[in-house]
Amino acid sequence: MKIRTKQSVVIVLTLIALAPALISWGVFGHERINHASVLAIPEPSLQKFFYNHIDFLIQESTVPDVRKYALNDKSENPRHFIDLENFGNMDSLPQTMAEAKKRHDEKFLTQNGILPWHLENMMEKLSTAMKEKRKVEILFLAGDLGHYIADAHMPLHTTSNYDGQETNQRGIHSFWESRLPEQFGNSYIHKLAEIKFIPNVRYEIWNIIFSSHKLIDSLLIADRVLKQSLALNQIYELNDSGKVLKNKFNQPVHQKSYAKKYHDALNGMVEKQMTQAIYETTCFWYTAWINAGKPDLSLLDSPEVSNKNAKDLSIELKLWKQGKMLRDESQKEY
Ligand SMILES: [Zn+2]
Numbered sequence: 001m002k003i004r005t006k007q008s009v010v011i012v013l014t015l016i017a018l019a020p021a022l023i024s025w026g027v028f029g030h031e032r033i034n035h036a037s038v039l040a041i042p043e044p045s046l047q048k049f050f051y052n053h054i055d056f057l058i059q060e061s062t063v064p065d066v067r068k069y070a071l072n073d074k075s076e077n078p079r080h081f082i083d084l085e086n087f088g089n090m091d092s093l094p095q096t097m098a099e100a101k102k103r104h105d106e107k108f109l110t111q112n113g114i115l116p117w118h119l120e121n122m123m124e125k126l127s128t129a130m131k132e133k134r135k136v137e138i139l140f141l142a143g144d145l146g147h148y149i150a151d152a153h154m155p156l157h158t159t160s161n162y163d164g165q166e167t168n169q170r171g172i173h174s175f176w177e178s179r180l181p182e183q184f185g186n187s188y189i190h191k192l193a194e195i196k197f198i199p200n201v202r203y204e205i206w207n208i209i210f211s212s213h214k215l216i217d218s219l220l221i222a223d224r225v226l227k228q229s230l231a232l233n234q235i236y237e238l239n240d241s242g243k244v245l246k247n248k249f250n251q252p253v254h255q256k257s258y259a260k261k262y263h264d265a266l267n268g269m270v271e272k273q274m275t276q277a278i279y280e281t282t283c284f285w286y287t288a289w290i291n292a293g294k295p296d297l298s299l300l301d302s303p304e305v306s307n308k309n310a311k312d313l314s315i316e317l318k319l320w321k322q323g324k325m326l327r328d329e330s331q332k333e334y
Helices: 006-018 026-039 044-052 054-060 063-069 097-103 106-112 115-131 135-152 172-187 201-214 216-228 256-265 269-291 303-320
Strands: none
Touching: 026 044, 026 054, 026 135, 026 172, 026 269, 026 303, 044 054, 044 269, 044 303, 054 135, 063 135, 097 106, 097 115, 115 135, 115 201, 115 269, 135 201, 135 269, 172 216, 172 256, 172 269, 201 216, 201 269, 216 256
8 A cells, every 4th residue: 555645536436527538648647647657767776766655646647637637727727738739830939838828818828828838847846856756746746747748649739720610620639548547558668778867858848749740630531431431330339319428418329330440540649658658757757756866765754664565666667667567447448
């Protein structure tokens, strides 16, 4: 049993239940990304500390979306995306939050997003918290950072056509990021490149954003091409009157067989993006720690706590060496 407070689990679960469907990457995806990122940390003392709090880091992976929806925090929403097309020439985008605020008013930024600049600010805060060994803050910031890095790997978080509304593909957003990982995620193998120190965080962030943005066309075209050749009842579940069935969040419910076809057509895109999000989250945490002067954070917990968790960690690491994780029982059966 890792450190967790029962109360916080109850609060988070209640908020998630209250939140509408669009928890980006879904609960399954975000939780897996933060969980796996802890297993991928190359520095043992840092990994020990993060693993002592892995239950918290997993829970925290979805909290930024809860703030957005259930708590209706207006300042939260733009942190999760950037509608790149609306910022003009992509070669001269604002480099910092200050620059973005100088060039655009608050209304514009609220509507078009601030994800890359928010990520850079979070990194600085995390590094400072590590340097000053502020335990609670480190954990909150690391958990949240994992969420926003994951969002940056979801191609539709980088475009104004975020739910296919401009191409008559409404519902594609949650279908790609929630339904597909929920249906296929347990079979994913996460083989990561070697975790590295990031010398230029800003450059890395933009690299992630632009790489995601490049995937938008293939993501949307694969869906359109498939749908052209199929009848409505081969794509969606229909209700008794032949209309597309909607779930409680008003999202169209796709057929299990259609999800399989689309997932195949994407040729591993969801798995690759998820793996890349795990890789980058670990690199960012590791970089923040190096920039903080490599403090031994495992000293923030008692040796008894770390010793108690050591066995669980070694079991998980054995699996992780093959790119696998403990089966997530929250994965839905379709
Ligand atoms: Zn989000």
